Amino acid sequence: MPKLYKRDESPPARTVMVVAHILGLSYEPHDLNPVFRDQDTPEMVKKNPMKTIPTWEEDDFCLADSHAIIMYMLEKYGKPEHEYLYPKDQKKRATIHQRLFFDCGILFPRLRAIMAPTYMGTLTELSKSKITNLESAYEVLENYLQENLYLADDNITLADISIFTTMSSLYGIYPIDVTRFPKLKAWCDTMSEQDYNKKINELGAKEHADGILAIMNYNKKKQMAKL
Ligand SMILES: N[C@@H](CCC(=O)N[C@@H](CS)C(=O)NCC(=O)O)C(=O)O
Incomplete structure (x- = not known):
């Protein structure tokens, strides 16, 4: 196995x-x-x-x-x-690959840039530049959702699954402003309703985001105690 x-x-x-x-x-x-x-x-x-x-x-x-x-x-x-998750049609598949590279090269590294210094004990809150980076990534996703109902097609593909696992940690740390990113918020709500989210993703995502916020808070208290 x-x-x-x-x-x-x-x-x-x-x-x-x-x-x-x-x-x-x-x-x-x-x-x-x-x-x-x-x-x-x-x-x-x-x-x-x-x-x-x-x-x-x-x-x-x-x-x-x-x-x-x-x-x-x-x-x-x-x-x-x-087949719908990873269609053989070359253009659809290429679009899915591009979205996966966006997750791999941009979105997840922006989450990792929060995770690493938090776990190392140095990050106490989201800096302006980290927030700008998150908002610009949210904006890219909002724009992808202008093109199709989902991120790469009019149905869920591998791109949605991959990006949603990252987003479901991220929005627990930095919530989505529904007035600026309405399509992204609606997409997250739809992805949250999928049975595989409830069975496999939801709890881990919540524990991840809650853990990061709790450690940031702890780092803040520790730094203030030193002053
Ligand atoms: N692009 C990689 C990212 C994997 C990754 O960075 N995973 C984190 C845990 S969420 C990790 O193992 N970090 C340890 C490290 O970066 O040294 C993937 O999609 O698998």
């Missing part, structure tokens, strides 16, 4: 868990906590030199990065009824 190295709070790990759930794919879960660097053991570094979760393992084949993993899963395990 394939193995998934993951943690429920991790947005990219939740992406792989949601897609596996939709495909009906079983895997052996292995929890690793990146805050304690559980993924840095020589055995894990051999499987994933990037030292990140999620990592997917099938016999002697290991694959890192949630975006690469879900594309592989659909190509290998997708049945005709899953």
Whole structure:
């Protein structure tokens, strides 16, 4: 059986868990906590030199990065009824890839830029520049939603699943202003209603966002006590 190295709070790990759930794919879960660097053991570094979760393992084949993993899963395990998630039409597929690269290269790194200094004990609140970065990413998503009902097509695709796991952590930390980003807020509400969100994503996302806010608050109190 394939193995998934993951943690429920991790947005990219939740992406792989949601897609596996939709495909009906079983895997052996292995929890690793990146805050304690559980993924840095020589055995894990051999499987994933990037030292990140999620990592997917099938016999002697290991694959890192949630975006690469879900594309592989659909190509290998997708049945005709899953075609809508990753259509063969070249332009649709290219658009999905672009949205996945947006998540990988822009949206998730902006969340990570909040996570890392929070866990290291230095971030006490969202700085102006972090807020500007989040708002400009929210604006990009709002604009994608002017083009289609969902992020890459008129139905849910891999792009929506991947970006929603990131967004469901982010909006717990920096809520969406419905007057500025009405389509993004409505899309988040629709994604929240999906059964796989309630079963797989919701709790981990809430624990992730709540944890970050609680640690930021703790960092603030600690810094004030030093003054
Ligand atoms: N682009 C990667 C990002 C993975 C990632 O950064 N995961 C975080 C946990 S949410 C992690 O393992 N961080 C440890 C580190 O960056 O050293 C993916 O989609 O899988």
